[in-house]
Amino acid sequence: MTVRADGITWTTQTSPANNQWYSVTWGGPTGQEKFVAVAASGTGNRIMTWSGQASTPAAPTINSITSGDSLLTVSFTAAANGGSPITNYKYSTNGVTYFALNPATTSSPFTISGLTNGTTYSVTIKAVNAIGDSAASNIVTGTPPTTTTTTAPTTTSSTTSPSSSSTTSSTTSPTTSTMTVAPNVTSPVNQSSGNAPSQTSTPSTSTTSTSPLTTTTTQATTPSTSTSSTSPLTTTTTQATRTSTDAPNSVSDIEDFINTTTENISVLAIEADTKEGAALIIDGNTVPVKVETTTTSTTMSYGDASLEVKCFDIDGNPIALSAEGRFTLQRGDVVSMNATGFAPGSKINAALFSDPVALGTVSTNDAGQATQQWGVPDTMTPGDHTLVFSGDLANVKNTVFGLRIVVDEQSLVSRIASNTWTRIIIALGIFVGLLIPANRRRRQTR
Numbered sequence: 001m002t003v004r005a006d007g008i009t010w011t012t013q014t015s016p017a018n019n020q021w022y023s024v025t026w027g028g029p030t031g032q033e034k035f036v037a038v039a040a041s042g043t044g045n046r047i048m049t050w051s052g053q054a055s056t057p058a059a060p061t062i063n064s065i066t067s068g069d070s071l072l073t074v075s076f077t078a079a080a081n082g083g084s085p086i087t088n089y090k091y092s093t094n095g096v097t098y099f100a101l102n103p104a105t106t107s108s109p110f111t112i113s114g115l116t117n118g119t120t121y122s123v124t125i126k127a128v129n130a131i132g133d134s135a136a137s138n139i140v141t142g143t144p145p146t147t148t149t150t151t152a153p154t155t156t157s158s159t160t161s162p163s164s165s166s167t168t169s170s171t172t173s174p175t176t177s178t179m180t181v182a183p184n185v186t187s188p189v190n191q192s193s194g195n196a197p198s199q200t201s202t203p204s205t206s207t208t209s210t211s212p213l214t215t216t217t218t219q220a221t222t223p224s225t226s227t228s229s230t231s232p233l234t235t236t237t238t239q240a241t242r243t244s245t246d247a248p249n250s251v252s253d254i255e256d257f258i259n260t261t262t263e264n265i266s267v268l269a270i271e272a273d274t275k276e277g278a279a280l281i282i283d284g285n286t287v288p289v290k291v292e293t294t295t296t297s298t299t300m301s302y303g304d305a306s307l308e309v310k311c312f313d314i315d316g317n318p319i320a321l322s323a324e325g326r327f328t329l330q331r332g333d334v335v336s337m338n339a340t341g342f343a344p345g346s347k348i349n350a351a352l353f354s355d356p357v358a359l360g361t362v363s364t365n366d367a368g369q370a371t372q373q374w375g376v377p378d379t380m381t382p383g384d385h386t387l388v389f390s391g392d393l394a395n396v397k398n399t400v401f402g403l404r405i406v407v408d409e410q411s412l413v414s415r416i417a418s419n420t421w422t423r424i425i426i427a428l429g430i431f432v433g434l435l436i437p438a439n440r441r442r443r444q445t446r
Helices: 251-258 262-274 412-445
Strands: 022-027 034-038 046-049 061-068 071-077 086-092 110-112 121-129 140-142 147-151 155-160 167-172 176-180 213-222 225-233 278-282 285-287 290-293 297-302 305-312 327-329 334-340 347-353 357-363 370-375 383-391 399-407
Touching: 061 121, 061 140, 071 121, 086 110, 251 262, 251 347, 251 357, 251 383, 262 278, 262 285, 262 347, 262 383, 262 399, 278 297, 297 399, 305 327, 305 399, 334 347, 334 383, 347 370, 357 370
Parallel strands: 155 213, 327 399
Antiparallel strands: 022 034, 034 046, 061 071, 071 110, 086 121, 121 140, 147 176, 155 167, 213 225, 278 285, 278 399, 290 297, 297 305, 305 334, 334 370, 347 357, 347 383, 383 399
């Protein structure tokens, strides 16, 4: 028996009957152990490597994101490959839908293009090997920068000679230049849960100023006297602020108003029909939403944000949910919304689909809260509809909450007319009831 310095015991076999193969662990990293097969003759020894059973890669780590014009560049660190080489990476800008890099790449960094400037994206990545995809990486947000256009003022100069009727004019054409705000770099944010990131990078801002239009005219009144005056041209621009009664009318305008498409609303409605009458989409993708109901309210929650909906009839009485968990409304009823956890100072837009009809807008306060009421239009078509609320949460942009409702046949005008006739009949009944005893008393006194 011989013991070598590497710790392996070699045994010499003296009989052909013992000419068998033996395996001895050589050692090595877990999953990559080497073995030695030893022959009794002392010749024909073999060394082989066993790679073990491969698995999906470990989750990579995003180190930073650099923004550019309509793009984000992602720098990352790869993790263990699970015993099978990493062949590509996938990315997501909303944590739901992932896209494989094309062409495939395994090195850092890579670029995500075709994005919208000024929009904040929550980026995660996954590593891919022959076994499958890794778990998602940490979430890091990035915002492609906005662009600023500056237009130089136009200057017109006119001079009239005292001894001639000729006039000389010169105009300097405006020049336009476009400047892209310098890209920003976003570092990763520590995540304590699977919710949206707790930090959002703020896109760079810029200021555009336009000088007043100046016109100089020199008019000679006598050969020895001239008058010169310069008056700036002042333009007053009023920026309209949308209120709860200022809403668009066309379908395309309403789609812009709620920042999604009619097709996405159809998906939202289908999802809501299977999920307690309520659903949520983020960047056009459905995501799970928590739904809680009482007899007269429905509350939709996502992360730290919640949106409670109650409804009231024209007399101010609360409307109860049906057995299916829906509000059955008549035209003229009131929808009341109470929102928390939205981005401070942001807007929440409300609309009814599928006609569609925009209801209006409300702005959140510094705490990200808002309360508003809207009336169901008398022009609303009876049937099933989706009540839509769109806005930015504190850490997630482009969210659209949907709640399925039913609009009844009766219109506001007919309801008011019906109520009016009911009140008239009651009043007449009371009047007659008071008149008969009075007539009886008169007869008795006679």
